[in-house]
Amino acid sequence: MSEVHAARRSQLRDRCAAAGEAAVLVSRPANIRYLAGAAPAGAALLLGPGGPAGPVGDVLLCPRPPSGDLAEGQVAGDLRVRVLPAGTADAAAAAAGLAASAGAELLAVEEHDLSVTRHRALGAAAPHVRLTDLSRAVEQQRLVKDEEEIACLRIAAEIADQALGELLESILVGRTERHLALELERRLVDHGADGPAFPTSVGTGPNSGVPGHPPSDRRVEEGDFLSVCLGADYRGYHCELGRTFVIGTSPARWQIELYEVVFAAQRAGREALAPTVEYHAVDRAARQVLEAAGHGGGLPRRTGHGVGLEIHEDPELSPTAMGKLDACVPVTVGPGVHLPGRGGVRIDDTLVVRPEADGGPELLTITTKELLAL
Amino acid sequence: MSEVHAARRSQLRDRCAAAGEAAVLVSRPANIRYLAGAAPAGAALLLGPGGPAGPVGDVLLCPRPPSGDLAEGQVAGDLRVRVLPAGTADAAAAAAGLAASAGAELLAVEEHDLSVTRHRALGAAAPHVRLTDLSRAVEQQRLVKDEEEIACLRIAAEIADQALGELLESILVGRTERHLALELERRLVDHGADGPAFPTSVGTGPNSGVPGHPPSDRRVEEGDFLSVCLGADYRGYHCELGRTFVIGTSPARWQIELYEVVFAAQRAGREALAPTVEYHAVDRAARQVLEAAGHGGGLPRRTGHGVGLEIHEDPELSPTAMGKLDACVPVTVGPGVHLPGRGGVRIDDTLVVRPEADGGPELLTITTKELLAL
Structure with missing residues (x-):
């Protein structure tokens, strides 16, 4: 199944690249599950700048070691799983910081999912990155089922x-x-x-x-x-x-x-x-x-x-x-x-x-x- | 029980008034339940400008007729229940509009609950009202139980x-x-x-x-x-x-x-x-x-x-x-x-x-x- 998820991420990347958005941060659990095959509690999915071969690639950031099909450090269809240090408040803010450190200038985020408070924390974690709205792009992609x-x-x-x-x-x-x-x-x-x-x-x-x-x-x-x-x-x-x-x-x-x-x-x-x-x-x-x-x-x-x-x-x-x-x-x-x-x-x-x-x-x-x- | 909820709302009002916030919009379901005794799906609670005796008073806006203890038009401990017209997208945005029409200048909202998208819709529904952050004031109030x-x-x-x-x-x-x-x-x-x-x-x-x-x-x-x-x-x-x-x-x-x-x-x-x-x-x-x-x-x-x-x-x-x-x-x-x-x-x-x-x-x-x- 991991190729299916990689293909979905690639489709989302293409769509965002066409809109000029180099990096994408997905926070909504059902959307993460669709793109990564699993959505551990509190996880965030980052499609980093430069594509799967870029400095960050596709990373699933998890507040705790995930159970089930995913394991830390695992690479499945170009997806890496990274467990955050204990005490990291928000995986999405950590993902924004990671995108910033990889040189992202624009980061598309799910404004319909992120609270105003979390969105502000993302901005603080990545002060030189411009946050744009991914809107319901993943929901749109989920509409037609395979x-x-x-x-x-x-x-x-x-x-x-x-x-x-x-x-x-x-x-x-x-x-x-x-x-x-x-x-x-x-x-x-x-x-x-x-x-x-x-x-x-x-x-x-x-x-x-x-x-x-x-x-x-x-x-x-x-x-x-x-x-x-x-x-x-x-x-x-x-x-x-x-x-x-x-x-x-x-x-x-x-x-x-x-x-x-x-x-x-x-x-x-x-x-x-x-x-x-x-x-x-x-x-x-x-x-x-x-x-x-x-x-x-x-x-x-x-x-x-x-x-x-x-x-x-x-x-x-x-x-x-x-x-x-x-x-x-x-x-x-x-x-x-x-x-x-x-x-x-x-x-x-x-x-x-x-x-x-x-x-x-x-x-x-x-x-x-x-x-x-x- | 309705006096209990009225007293809780009054305590919240006092706290917000001290912070200069005349009107309060509560969107988080557990907080609405705490303050109103029930939280119908999609409801929003507005504590309007001017207190319970002000032009709006305390209003629970519901997308659909509520069942159970609440009934439309009911007045319980100064709380009125208002059912929104069919097709109203968001009770919180409707509440913001109501606050605006009642002359509110400041409206405290739950930024940790509202998504960026909903917050923007609130702003559009009440363009001349300044939105401030209620933050976790109701959660704080809920900490000590009676x-x-x-x-x-x-x-x-x-x-x-x-x-x-x-x-x-x-x-x-x-x-x-x-x-x-x-x-x-x-x-x-x-x-x-x-x-x-x-x-x-x-x-x-x-x-x-x-x-x-x-x-x-x-x-x-x-x-x-x-x-x-x-x-x-x-x-x-x-x-x-x-x-x-x-x-x-x-x-x-x-x-x-x-x-x-x-x-x-x-x-x-x-x-x-x-x-x-x-x-x-x-x-x-x-x-x-x-x-x-x-x-x-x-x-x-x-x-x-x-x-x-x-x-x-x-x-x-x-x-x-x-x-x-x-x-x-x-x-x-x-x-x-x-x-x-x-x-x-x-x-x-x-x-x-x-x-x-x-x-x-x-x-x-x-x-x-x-x-x-x-």
């Missing part, structure tokens, strides 16, 4: 499907939202996840359909809607799977109607996914189905979002989002409706945008979207 | 003690670190925790004694050291409890010796806790016991840290930490030694600093520190 990244997402989705499938075979009535969430998280890990991708949400009865509802002590009752949203983190890649069920033998009329509306909205969103489609058009496709059914008030501000090394990353599928989808961009499509006091429905999938010629969007989370009565 | 906060920590510690106690009664040999960690987290929630205070660490055999070791698939074996570090989050307050055990009937000689050294170091650290004692002196008390026994190399950079609304907060108990303990400051004391390839010992308690006249440090985590053979 097939190895998509393979990790596929496994993450498979794990989430398995965990949910097993839960559905057990008795649910009488159990609390908290216990169902904990059991799902245990099953994710049992099936090989490094952990949950985000705190598992379980909502029953009036809590169903609330996005991100934190599990409470409410117990599952006959006649409830039960909505579940979970995801696995597999080798750093995060997926999302949301489903809603009915508890008992026959759903009520309002439950069937609400489910059908959300199902239609989610399908419309999924079917809108294609390269060159605008982000807001995907949101629109799902949202207008809900609006037409009279559920336009109080909808969540977005229908979905990108996933990868973070559970929420670009693109955002919302009414105001600017930009167009590309092939190999994984996103969630998860509209929902919540009726205060009664409950609601949310259906959420992780998919990869693919061109029509490749069969259209690839569905990663394959748990059925029929309205199951459990 | 008795209600300590009561929450006491319950959090009790929950952690219960969860660990139950685990020790079960069969451990053959179970993986991952499963033990998940079971501990389930038991924390069973006993009333809102969740784990931090990811539970379980280390067996060669992994024992590694600070923050992420649980792996290694199974507990006869003769292993087993080290566990867990904590409960109870109403936002976080505790930490670490213990090390031996698996099997009789510990090896080296295990007894290592345990005794760490035990002595931890006791020395605990006994050093008193008002007016320097932070680094507590670290020194524990560290010198380990050094004298020949374990000075590769020690963690700190012996303990403050706990409260965050699991790691001020003070830091480390060789370079500046400052003196106060009464009613809760801290952890958790030294440890890890011998590469063999394993190690860590013993970690949460305590509250109390004066000698009140009986000295109050131990919150009361699980035995005898070397148990399980």
Whole structure:
């Protein structure tokens, strides 16, 4: 994998060189992981002036000896790992000092990640270096995934499907939202996840359909809607799977109607996914189905979002989002409706945008979207 | 509780007024929770110019309607909750705009929390307002806890003690670190925790004694050291409890010796806790016991840290930490030694600093520190 990371760093260097920025300092953990293969706590990644063969090269500065795949002094795909002396306050400031001592004149830093206080410390550590804004260049580069990244997402989705499938075979009535969430998280890990991708949400009865509802002590009752949203983190890649069920033998009329509306909205969103489609058009496709059914008030501000090394990353599928989808961009499509006091429905999938010629969007989370009565 | 939060805001206002700063914008979630009683995602807290009776007063700006204890338009202890229009990018920038429209000339912001990008957006939203640095004023104010906060920590510690106690009664040999960690987290929630205070660490055999070791698939074996570090989050307050055990009937000689050294170091650290004692002196008390026994190399950079609304907060108990303990400051004391390839010992308690006249440090985590053979 180290050649993959070296190639990513080289692409970032090229992009920055074109902007006149000779050295780059990456501080955001997910971006460091993308470019270096690992992000030890508190680390900073410096792409020094003069390229990989320059006086500094590519260096990962770590406050403590890293564990796992990285070792001090290791050279992997031109990346050196350097452990800072004990007491070094900030690896990013140390990296700026290193860039300065290597003769860098310009250093691009992540202004959206660095606090004002840390940015000031960087300036003090490298007083003759002009700091510029790298902006979200690495996030941009992370947008389109390679097939190895998509393979990790596929496994993450498979794990989430398995965990949910097993839960559905057990008795649910009488159990609390908290216990169902904990059991799902245990099953994710049992099936090989490094952990949950985000705190598992379980909502029953009036809590169903609330996005991100934190599990409470409410117990599952006959006649409830039960909505579940979970995801696995597999080798750093995060997926999302949301489903809603009915508890008992026959759903009520309002439950069937609400489910059908959300199902239609989610399908419309999924079917809108294609390269060159605008982000807001995907949101629109799902949202207008809900609006037409009279559920336009109080909808969540977005229908979905990108996933990868973070559970929420670009693109955002919302009414105001600017930009167009590309092939190999994984996103969630998860509209929902919540009726205060009664409950609601949310259906959420992780998919990869693919061109029509490749069969259209690839569905990663394959748990059925029929309205199951459990 | 709302009077408590109003009093905290009033104390912060007084402190800022003394520094000539009429309006204050708090963006760090734990600080917002401390001052407002809740910190909805993405919220910002503005203490407007002119005090609570000024044109703006104290306002919590939320990107979405808050759930739980807060409701839109609610006035609790002079705090108003305002939900921002959909599409507002940043509550902090909206708060800066509000301060500007209310005639604020100076606005103190948390430069250690705001990214350079967000800080710039604040400046653009309030072009005629001069932004100053609030610095860590709220963190400072959070250092000494009131008795209600300590009561929450006491319950959090009790929950952690219960969860660990139950685990020790079960069969451990053959179970993986991952499963033990998940079971501990389930038991924390069973006993009333809102969740784990931090990811539970379980280390067996060669992994024992590694600070923050992420649980792996290694199974507990006869003769292993087993080290566990867990904590409960109870109403936002976080505790930490670490213990090390031996698996099997009789510990090896080296295990007894290592345990005794760490035990002595931890006791020395605990006994050093008193008002007016320097932070680094507590670290020194524990560290010198380990050094004298020949374990000075590769020690963690700190012996303990403050706990409260965050699991790691001020003070830091480390060789370079500046400052003196106060009464009613809760801290952890958790030294440890890890011998590469063999394993190690860590013993970690949460305590509250109390004066000698009140009986000295109050131990919150009361699980035995005898070397148990399980």
